[in-house]
Amino acid sequence: MTTLTIITKPDCHLCDVAREIVDAVVADFPEDRVEVAEASILDDPALYEQWWEKIPVVLIDGRLHAHWRVSPDRLRAALTEEISA
Numbered sequence: 434m435t436t437l438t439i440i441t442k443p444d445c446h447l448c449d450v451a452r453e454i455v456d457a458v459v460a461d462f463p464e465d466r467v468e469v470a471e472a473s474i475l476d477d478p479a480l481y482e483q484w485w486e487k488i489p490v491v492l493i494d495g496r497l498h499a500h501w502r503v504s505p506d507r508l509r510a511a512l513t514e515e516i517s518a
Contacts, residue, residue, distance in 0.1 A: 435515045437498075438470045440480055440490040451489035451503045458508045466516050 439455055441448035452471075459467045474481040474488060484490045487500035491508070498511055 434468050435466060435512060436468045436470060436492075436494055437512070438472060438492040438495070440472050440474060440484050440488055440492070442474050442488055445488060447501060448489040451491065454503045454505050454508065455491065458505050458512065461509065462512060462516065467512060 437455060437459065439448070439452060441452070455469060459469055472480055474485055484500070489503070490500045491498045491503055493511055493515055498508065
């Protein structure tokens, strides 16, 4: 299973947009292929230190996929490639 992690913080409008894009793209895949997790930089000092100026951040299996803005087409392609590997 591929894990997609969204790193966010409360009251972040770009995070809300990224979450909507992730939800829409992940809905195109079988339910058992992509697990979505979310983490807030406010709950984890290490995440804050690493990502505070780049949220929202999307990781695929722990590797950086995107920050600030998420492209649905690029995300779909990356997930398709990851699942097919």
